[in-house]
Amino acid sequence: MGSAYALDDALLFLNPAQAAMIDAFTAQIIPSEAGSPGAREAAVTSYIDRSLAGFMRDLQSVYRTGLRELADLVAGRYSVGFVQLSEEQQRDVVASLDQVSRADPSDFLGQFYRIVREHTVQGFFGDPAYGGNRGVVGWKLVGFPGAQWGYSPEQMRPGVDAKSIPILTVKDLYTRIGGTR
Amino acid sequence: MTDRYDAIIVGMGSAGGILAEQLTKAGAKVLGLEKGPDYTQDDFEIKHDELRYYQRGAIVAGVNVDPVTWRPDENARARVLPWSAGALGIDEPLYGLPSIGTGGGTLHWGCAAYRFREADFRMKSAIAERFGEQALPEGSTVADWPISYDDLEPYYEMVEHEQGISGRAGNVRGVLAEGTNPFDPPRRNDYPMPPITQGPGDVPFVEATKRLGMHPFRQPLALNSVEYKGRSACVNCGFCHGFPCHVKAKSTTQVTSVPEAKATGNLDLRSQSRVLRINRSADGREVRGVTYVDAHDVPHDVEAPIVILTAYALENVRLMLVSGINANGEVGQHFMTHNFGWFTSILPEATNPFIGTFNASSAIDDFTSERVPDNDLGVLWGSPIISVTGDLQPIEAYHNMDPRVPKFGLDLKHWMRDNYLHMHRMYSQTTNFPYRRHYCDLDPVVKDRWGQPALRITHDWEDHDADSVTLMGRYKELIAREMGAKSYWTDSPRPPYHLSTHDVGVHRMGEDPATSVTDIYGEVHECRGLYAIGGGQFVSYGGYNPNQTIQALAYFSSEQLLSQHGALGTFRRGVNAT
Numbered sequence: 001m002g003s004a005y006a007l008d009d010a011l012l013f014l015n016p017a018q019a020a021m022i023d024a025f026t027a028q029i030i031p032s033e034a035g036s037p038g039a040r041e042a043a044v045t046s047y048i049d050r051s052l053a054g055f056m057r058d059l060q061s062v063y064r065t066g067l068r069e070l071a072d073l074v075a076g077r078y079s080v081g082f083v084q085l086s087e088e089q090q091r092d093v094v095a096s097l098d099q100v101s102r103a104d105p106s107d108f109l110g111q112f113y114r115i116v117r118e119h120t121v122q123g124f125f126g127d128p129a130y131g132g133n134r135g136v137v138g139w140k141l142v143g144f145p146g147a148q149w150g151y152s153p154e155q156m157r158p159g160v161d162a163k164s165i166p167i168l169t170v171k172d173l174y175t176r177i178g179g180t181r
Numbered sequence: 182m183t184d185r186y187d188a189i190i191v192g193m194g195s196a197g198g199i200l201a202e203q204l205t206k207a208g209a210k211v212l213g214l215e216k217g218p219d220y221t222q223d224d225f226e227i228k229h230d231e232l233r234y235y236q237r238g239a240i241v242a243g244v245n246v247d248p249v250t251w252r253p254d255e256n257a258r259a260r261v262l263p264w265s266a267g268a269l270g271i272d273e274p275l276y277g278l279p280s281i282g283t284g285g286g287t288l289h290w291g292c293a294a295y296r297f298r299e300a301d302f303r304m305k306s307a308i309a310e311r312f313g314e315q316a317l318p319e320g321s322t323v324a325d326w327p328i329s330y331d332d333l334e335p336y337y338e339m340v341e342h343e344q345g346i347s348g349r350a351g352n353v354r355g356v357l358a359e360g361t362n363p364f365d366p367p368r369r370n371d372y373p374m375p376p377i378t379q380g381p382g383d384v385p386f387v388e389a390t391k392r393l394g395m396h397p398f399r400q401p402l403a404l405n406s407v408e409y410k411g412r413s414a415c416v417n418c419g420f421c422h423g424f425p426c427h428v429k430a431k432s433t434t435q436v437t438s439v440p441e442a443k444a445t446g447n448l449d450l451r452s453q454s455r456v457l458r459i460n461r462s463a464d465g466r467e468v469r470g471v472t473y474v475d476a477h478d479v480p481h482d483v484e485a486p487i488v489i490l491t492a493y494a495l496e497n498v499r500l501m502l503v504s505g506i507n508a509n510g511e512v513g514q515h516f517m518t519h520n521f522g523w524f525t526s527i528l529p530e531a532t533n534p535f536i537g538t539f540n541a542s543s544a545i546d547d548f549t550s551e552r553v554p555d556n557d558l559g560v561l562w563g564s565p566i567i568s569v570t571g572d573l574q575p576i577e578a579y580h581n582m583d584p585r586v587p588k589f590g591l592d593l594k595h596w597m598r599d600n601y602l603h604m605h606r607m608y609s610q611t612t613n614f615p616y617r618r619h620y621c622d623l624d625p626v627v628k629d630r631w632g633q634p635a636l637r638i639t640h641d642w643e644d645h646d647a648d649s650v651t652l653m654g655r656y657k658e659l660i661a662r663e664m665g666a667k668s669y670w671t672d673s674p675r676p677p678y679h680l681s682t683h684d685v686g687v688h689r690m691g692e693d694p695a696t697s698v699t700d701i702y703g704e705v706h707e708c709r710g711l712y713a714i715g716g717g718q719f720v721s722y723g724g725y726n727p728n729q730t731i732q733a734l735a736y737f738s739s740e741q742l743l744s745q746h747g748a749l750g751t752f753r754r755g756v757n758a759t
Binding site for chain 1: 227230231232378379380384416418427428530531533535537574576578579588589590591593594597598601602
């Protein structure tokens with residue numbers, strides 16, 4: 001069984017059970033490893049929850065329906081909920097949805113999987129202001145320096161180690177600009 | 182009560198901003214109607230946010246506001262965009278309409294500022310001369326332009342100097358410069374600024390293409406490499422294509438022409454003001470003005486003897502069609518759009534793809550336009566191959582992932598971890614011939630929130646489009662291998678998008694009123710005083726970005742408007758009024 005979902009943010013759209021399911025599901029899309037945080041540590045669930053309460057409210061119904069149909073699919077196969085499955089079983093479910101989404105683009109659960117996958121990537125690699133990418137773990141993973149005002153001509157040269165550039169968020173940039181005014 | 186102006190300009194973007202500047206400086210009293218906001222620099226100071234701008238499209242027209250529908254052919258039912266992104270519209274946010282607000286499409290653009298080549302203006306004749314009269318694909322309506330490169334050359338130069346373009350010309354008055362583009366069309370003067378700082382990922386491209394005997398050159402960009410006209414040089418932030426500029430280095434009419442027009446005191450700019458229809462005389466032969474709704478949805482009638490549509494090719498068409506302007510059936514015909522042929526490589530050395538702008542890079546014209554090599558695929562017109570080095574944030578990188586790698590689990594995570602900093606991209610906007618079967622009209626079902634019909638596109642990729650991507654892909658593959666790419670992959674030759682901000686041709690210009698919509702200055706044949714200016718006037722479409730030619734046409738038309746109406750005294754009233 002995957003790690004338990006820790007409810008440390010107030011939920012704005014999802015209910016706690018839905019949030020736990022999203023948390024387990026997105027953890028299979030970008031998994032955690034020892035010393036290498038994944039979607040769970042990045043708080044992707046908070047990103048999705050906040051987005052559904054705001055910018056993505058048109059997708060509220062898709063999420064409600066998708067989570068219910070996913071629960072039905074899992075119950076039919078394993079007689080328990082997605083959250084209670086082992087890591088391996090959860091991985092198998094996600095892999096089967098990935099397969100379906102490519103084989104039949106009209107399949108609703110396949111579409112739901114693609115939507116959640118997209119939002120997982122957004123929550124993992126977007127600015128932390130949106131509730132995800134906590135501790136800029138997504139940017140650290142790949143070496144993206146984030147919200148930089150600019151780069152010098154020296155930094156534009158080949159051979160510069162991107163991971164040596166201190167990462168900045170949008171909020172950091174506001175702080176820096178405020179300091180120069 | 183109605184307001185009267187010398188001219189009304191619909192859309193304060195790429196062409197509209199220039200026309201506003203040129204007319205108001207000559208004393209004309211101009212009403213500028215812009216459906217988006219009148220942006221200030223405060224709006225853009227912190228724009229370093231991939232989610233807000235690139236993924237959620239903060240400055241582009243949303244399809245819930247400006248719906249566009251598409252169908253591959255007349256037997257299919259048209260669907261509302263974003264059909265390019267799958268049924269639920271999540272994957273490809275920028276294959277839609279361009280940004281709106283002051284600056285229009287020049288707010289979001291990647292600044293590629295290519296002139297078309299001499300041969301591009303006589304594509305039909307050049308193909309016939311080389312490949313024979315029967316070589317063009319069945320049903321193609323490609324034609325030679327009614328103007329030549331020489332006609333437009335002075336206006337290209339105006340764009341370069343007035344708007345601010347950086348680069349290094351290959352051919353100034355017939356003299357070829359060492360180390361730049363030997364295939365450049367001739368010009369009278371070099372660019373006013375040197376090229377911008379090169380991105381690190383471009384170095385392997387330049388070295389590889391040189392070893393292959395090709396001729397890489399730094400791209401001309403509407404981006405300041407040095408301070409120019411009081412605007413700052415680019416600071417290489419890497420949030421450029423799809424983003425507004427925080428230091429005014431990007432040459433968008435939001436910071437070039439529109440402020441100049443405002444400074445004359447002759448521009449009445451009304452933002453968040455959406456034109457619903459063009460009003461004409463009872464016999465329909467003369468324009469009278471427009472009806473628009475303001476930000477509170479209150480309708481207004483405004484009058485002027487000249488109305489200039491610069492609202493994007495597709496929106497120009499929609500406005501003409503909803504106003505009943507299409508006597509010869511040509512409005513909306515000859516739709517053309519680019520197929521980009523994206524090709525991604527993983528290079529052995531780091532490319533740091535987040536750094537600098539999209540186009541801080543080089544291109545080759547070895548296979549462009551009439552230079553297309555003889556080939557087994559029947560490709561008749563080539564395109565540049567452009568190296569893309571910067572501007573790649575992680576979410577967009579994920580969209581460009583190797584399609585062979587599973588997009589979930591540790592495969593996804595490790596791929597991003599190991600490859601992001603080594604990604605290099607190339608693209609070639611391949612030639613798109615017009616056909617009768619590719620056109621825009623009004624959707625019979627879908628309407629926007631003001632009750633206006635959506636524009637409907639009927640278009641599909643033809644064999645020549647797909648074969649062009651395949652042919653250019655062979656050269657990209659050669660370059661990728663020479664760069665030592667560890668892996669590489671390419672987009673489908675028949676990609677899912679049919680709309681990309683590079684859509685042109687739909688109000689074709691020509692000398693014959695029976696077979697075209699406007700004259701060479703953009704005046705609509707059937708309605709005196711009505712102009713439709715921009716990419717809609719294009720007669721054929723090679724592989725270069727459209728904007729430089731759109732803006733050259735705007736200067737060209739401005740001059741004609743001033744010589745004609747200035748002399749007639751139409752605009753003098755405006756001078757007296759101020």
